[in-house]
Each structure stands twice: as C-alpha cells, then as structure tokens.
Amino acid sequence: MNRKYKKLTLLMVIVLMIGVLSYNFINGRKAKSHSEKTTKQQVSNTKETSTTKNKNETAQNNEKDREFKDGILKYNDKSVPVIMYHSIDYEAGNELRVPKEKFREQMKYLKDNGYTTLTLGELYNFMSNNKPVPEKSVVLTFDDGYKDNYENAYPVLKEFGFKATVFIITNCIDKDKGFLTSAQLKEMQHNGIDIESHTLNHDKLNELPYDKQLETLKGSKEFLEKLLNKKVKYIGYPYGKCNNDTVKAAKDAGYVMAFTTESGWSNKNQGIYTLNRVYISANHDMKEFERRISNLNYNVSTTTSSKKKVKGQ
Template sequence: MYNKNRISNNFLKVFLYVLSLLTLLTILFLLPNDANGTEFDGKAKVKLDGKKINYDVSPVMKNKEILVPVKKTAKYFGVSVHYNKKSKTIKTTGNGIKTKLVIGDKTAYKNGKPVSLNEPPIVYKDQVLIPLPFIAEAYGYKFSWDNKNKTALLFSSKNKKLKYNTAYKKVPVLMYHILIKGRNDSISVDPARFKEHMEALKNAGYNTITVFDLLNYFEKGTNLPEKPILITFDDGYISNYTEAYPILKELAMKATIFIIASRIFEERTIIENEYEKFTWKQAREMSGTMTIQSHTWDSHRQVKSITGENRGMIASPLYLNGRPETQEEYEKRVLEDLVKSKNIIKEKMGYDSVSLAYPYGDYSADTIKLVEKAGYKMAFTTIEGLVTSEDNRFELKRITGNGAYSGKELVRTIESYQ
C-alpha cells in the first residue's frame, strides 16, 4: 500500500513537472514579436560617422540582426517618419527616398520596390524598432558590424572623409548688433575686435552657414559643413555694410542681418535719435555675403502691456491709444506687421524671409502662432545656447558676440555649450 502511494505520488510530480514545462514552452512560443528571440543585454551600440547615437531605448539584437528605434534614427538621418498604429505601417521620407515597413513583416519597400529583411520590425518598450541595415542602406549610408565591440558602424557614403554628414549637430548662432570704433560690450563691437572674432572662428575650423542652410537641414536633412556656425546681426545698422561686410567678404564668410524693415529705404535716410541704417541698394550689394531677414516691419519698441509690464510690441496685447488692446486687435496688428516685413524683403531682395528675430528677445505662445501664420519657418530668441534639430524652430537660441571677449574667449564661450 505504501509503495503504491509512493509510486502514485512520484508519477503525479513527474506529470505536473512535464505539464509546467509544456505550459512555459507554450507561453514562450506565443510571445509577441517585441520579445520573442530578442536579446536584452543592451550592449549593442550605433555610431554614425564615428559619433555614438544616443537612444532613449537601446538597440536590440534579434538573430544577429540589430534593430533600432526608428524615430531617433530617422532624425539623425534627416528624414521624416510616420507610424500608423492601426495598420502597423512605418513610412519614412527624405532626400527623394521613400520606405515602407510593417510590424512583423519580413518584406519592406524602398521607392515601391520590395526588399527582403532578415528580421521584421518590432514594437519594444512602446517604441518601433526596425532593422538598421535596411534603413541605413536605403538612405545611402554604408553599414558594417564591429562584432568585438557590438557596434553598428554607419558612414556617410558621399564623403568617406566625413567632411560633411547629416548627423545630429549642435549649431552655434552668434548675435551681433552694431560695430562702433572704440566700444566693446554686449551690443557694440569695435570693428578690429569683430575681425579678431571672425579670424578666431575660422582658425578654430568653423564654417559659416545661412538661415536657408539651417532650414534645409531641419526640413530636408541637407548636409551641413563640419562645425557649422550662423552669424547674425540685429536691426540693420550702416556699420553692417561699412565695417562687417568687408571683413566677412575678405574672409569668405557669411552672415544674416535681421532688419527693422520700415527703417530701410532705397536712398540714405537719417531718422532722428536713431543710428543710421543701410539702404536697400546696399543690402543688394551685400548679396552673397549677407542674407536679409526680418526683425519686424515697425515693432521694435517696448510698450506698456495690459498687465502693466513693458513688453516688446509683438509679445502681447498692449495699451495703445489710451486703452487696452483686445486679443483680436493684437493678433491683427502683429500679423499685418509680420506679413508686411516679409513681403518687402521678398520685393526688394528677390528671396523669401524664412526667419525672424524677436525684438528684445520678447515673445509668447501667441507670438509664435502669429509668426508661423505669417509664413515664417524659424524664429530666433536672445536665450543663450546652441541650436539643435530637436529644438522648437520658433525658439532658437543664440550666443551674444560680446565685444568684451577676445577671439579665443569667444571660441571658448561657444565650446562651453557643446
């Protein structure tokens, strides 16, 4: 009797063990694609032109294939991405290339042509991961795998020396105003000191770009030079023409001038109690070196707002004509000003004003909506820092080109933000 019970108990234990094992195997088999067969060691890395891409969710390995978050990868490649959660479809677009992938499907498409994948896209930790070799090669990047360091290496195929690439960049934007001999502060810079600044930037390897270059980088992933820098001037002073322009032209450098458009005339005009501005004729003469953009039509003043503060004229409703401005009146006034400035630049210069510099760096959420409604693509503040492709394009930072800095000090200041 005892032996029979013991045999029965042993049989029951074996049966339950086998049943548990079968249950576990069934669960593993039924796991969704975002977990089954995926290594979670977090050791896989990706480098683009020698620089590591920092992902919020680490790339994973699945059957010796590296899968990466599509959103961050697309940003580094300078392309757009759209994911339809209902159809599980991932589409990327940029540089004349279109791709389509589907979660769990081993067939992808490049410009409509099918491509076989070693592993399908998956969803992991609420992010869509796609095979890196496919997306990299689709957009012209050379892919190789460093097994020793568990690192995917991507290289810009257009320039193996890495002079240019569409990798994630931090772009310094310098802000100047007026050049006056013998004065060096946050607003005024002696011409000799300005030249020292420009020579120091050039010697440090910086390459000047235009606002159009920056916009194309944001929107199309167009290549920027190594160590790009955007030099800007606010207001449109005559010294931009007489002093800064010759220096920049000599050094083969470029800059952008944000003008108060109502203060620019075809012929020389002096306005009482204001520093002289250059003319439209002089602006056109500077083409190729200086790009003209907007600093509003006639809103470069601070006025008492309806909250009692002194604010820039485009930042909020104001007290005008002895009474508080309504929201509707404020929006109408600012929009008309911004459009008028944009239109006169197009008329006089022959190209669009895609960017605006906020007067006094003063703006609000309402200002941003109006600037965008007027057709501008970017706007610059006076907040110190660097510009990245992840920034709000209507809150772009700048660094003051302070005349108190030597050339070397300016470079150190810029690089302190890196």
C-alpha cells in the first residue's frame, strides 16, 4: 500500500513539474515574441526619428552661412551683382523667358570664371555685418516661381553646384499648372535652392494701404514657413514696387532684407529693404551678360541717378 502511494505521489509530482515547465516555456515564448516586437518597433521608431532628424539637420546645414577666408575677399563698402531671372524657357517675343540653353551657357561662364554664388543669408551678413565674401561673388534669384525653374534651371544649378533663390507667389502653389508645386519646392529647398516670398498674389504693394501690404507679406511668409519648416526672411517685391509703407510692413512682418527691380548691383547704401538687382532677359547675349556682372557701372548710361530714398531704412 505504501509502495503504491509513493508511486502515485511521484507520478503526481512528475505531472506537476511537466505542467510547470510547459507553462513557463509557452509564456517564455510569448514574452520573447513580445520583446522582439517591442524591440523591432523601438528600432523602427529610432530609424524614423533618426531619418527625420537627419533631414532637418540637412535642411539646417543648407541654410548655414559659409565662412570665406581664402582668396581675394571684399567687404560691404563694395557691391554685389544680384541677378534677376524669371522663366527659364523659350517663348517667341517674351524677353522674360530665357531659353535653357542660354541659361546654361551663362551658368557655365560663371563656373569657368571662378564666380561664387551666395545665399541670401550670406549676402545679408555681408551687407549688415560686414562679413567678407569672395571678390567674384554673385547672387542668383528667380521671380514668381515658374515650373520651368524646377524643370530647366534646377538641373543646371545642381550640375554646377550653385546656390540660388526663388521668390514664389504663394497662392499659385499647387493651383496653377504653370507654377511650382509643394513637392518641388520642398525638394529644391532641401538641395540648396532657397525659397522665399513674392507675396500672396503678386500684389502691387505700392498701390495698397499699409494694412493690406502687411497682410500679403505676412500671409505669404507664414504659408512658406509652415510648408517648408524654416524661417522665411527675404522678399522680392512684385514689379519691384514699394513705398515707405512697404518697408515698414516688411519689417513688421519679420523680413530682414528685400529686393526691388531697380537696375544695378546691390549695395548697402541703397537700404537693406530696397536693394537693386541685375536684370537678365532673353534679349541679352553673352557679351551683355558678362558686362552686367563684371561692370559695376553697366547701367550708368541707361538709368537716372535720381532714385528716391525710401524712409525707414
């Protein structure tokens, strides 16, 4: 009897141990599976965070100003040619549309002759803080934001490693097929082409009261800042038109530098909110292009010297 009891007890102990081991095994696999899933999710989240961080860092690096120390430098008692383009395409009789072949020839000339293309941040620091820039510096700007800026100009700018700025009419984004899309703007901003404001609707600012000027200047700025996740600090006035209210509105909206279409190289004495630019059209051959970017006084015989100083600068 005792022997049977002992065997029965032993059998029960064995069954109990098997049950405990099975339970631990099953739960261990579940815990391991959950742990692996958690680890994978954590790794995935880390990768996503890292990717987002890297994109943001890349965008920030694109906006960082370079320190120019080598070669012949100049300071802000000198001037810089800020080239103004519009469309890079061909249309018979439309001088605003520079054919892409002509545009590439002009960019190749800049590259072959040792020109440095400045960002607007670098130009601002040159003008306002007297940070030196290379003697042969130039700024490339495009007004309005036509889709051919992406299709025709952007590949050439990338080919030569050039910096540039597009002043975009924000209410045309994703609405007018002739203008740049949100996706194109984001790509360009991420790759060294700065996107800045050209107002909401290409407004003639000097014909608007102060409050309407402020509205369009702030509206376009805020739209681009939200779209591109960056600060928008520069404005190209549509038609180059501005008055004293425009300068005040630009300041109040948060811009730090602005451009007209007044012909000539940019100089701090013009006022940081009314800087000149060098217009390049389809009618200009290479000889004229070279003259305009190499000769500070290229426009003396064709423009008056009676430019009215805008107050508040």
